[in-house]
Each structure stands twice: as C-alpha cells, then as structure tokens.
Amino acid sequence: MMPDLDTRMLDVAQKYGRYRAQAYRFTFDAVKFTADRNYLATRELRHVTGREVLEGIRDLALGRFGFMAKTVFEEWGVNVTEDFGHIVFHLVKEGILSKTDSDRLSDFSRGFDFTDAFVRNFDWLEQFAHKRAPRS
Numbered sequence: 001m002m003p004d005l006d007t008r009m010l011d012v013a014q015k016y017g018r019y020r021a022q023a024y025r026f027t028f029d030a031v032k033f034t035a036d037r038n039y040l041a042t043r044e045l046r047h048v049t050g051r052e053v054l055e056g057i058r059d060l061a062l063g064r065f066g067f068m069a070k071t072v073f074e075e076w077g078v079n080v081t082e083d084f085g086h087i088v089f090h091l092v093k094e095g096i097l098s099k100t101d102s103d104r105l106s107d108f109s110r111g112f113d114f115t116d117a118f119v120r121n122f123d124w125l126e127q128f129a130h131k132r133a134p135r136s
Helices: 007-015 021-042 050-075 079-094 114-122 124-131
Strands: none
Touching: 007 079, 021 050, 021 079, 021 124, 050 079, 050 124
C-alpha cells in the first residue's frame, strides 16, 4: 500500500534533513495551487515554471499565514526562495512532482525577499478592514 502524502513528506524531510516536513507539504500545495490557478485563467493544462511557483508560494503564504509567513518559513528552515527550489527538486527526485528538461534550480534564485513580501509590503489595513463587523 502506498503511504499517504503527509507520510511521504515526512520521509522526504527525514531523508534530506534540511527542511521540515511542513515545508515540503506547503511547497507541494503551492505547486498545485499555482497549476490550478493557471488552469482557471487559461483553461489549459500546462507545466508551471519556477517563477510561477514562486508567485504561488507568495500568494498562498500570505493567505495562510499573513504577516507570519516569514517566521513560519524560517521555522521550517526556509530562508530564501532558492530553498523552495531545493524542496521542489527533492520532490521531483522522489517522484512526487515532475519537471521538464528546461527546469533548473536557478529558476528559484532571487525570486523575492521574504521581508519585503511578508513584512514590509503586508497590507495591514486590508487585514483590519476584513475583521471589522459592518455597522447596522
């Protein structure tokens, strides 16, 4: 019987020892999120690039973790976008994700700065506006 996805992520994390299992699961979810979003926009199934995955990671992280995304990633051992590239390529090596011949680890280099993306540019007013109850 094939282990479930979370068990596979734990196994990958233990094998490579560099990132927490949650980082692998989040990255897998972000690739799916990105592919699904692209399909909804174009109605075409296609491979997503490293740059597109990084955009998906940023958007999904803001949605899930808000201004805490940088802290969460640091807790998982992820400090720069290149770390997500290593995670993707570990998942490829383990047969969980796939890649094309043109995909490179360098596709994830210098994608965005975590402090800029998750702290400096965080829209605090938008967060508070959604939390306020409408007046009657």
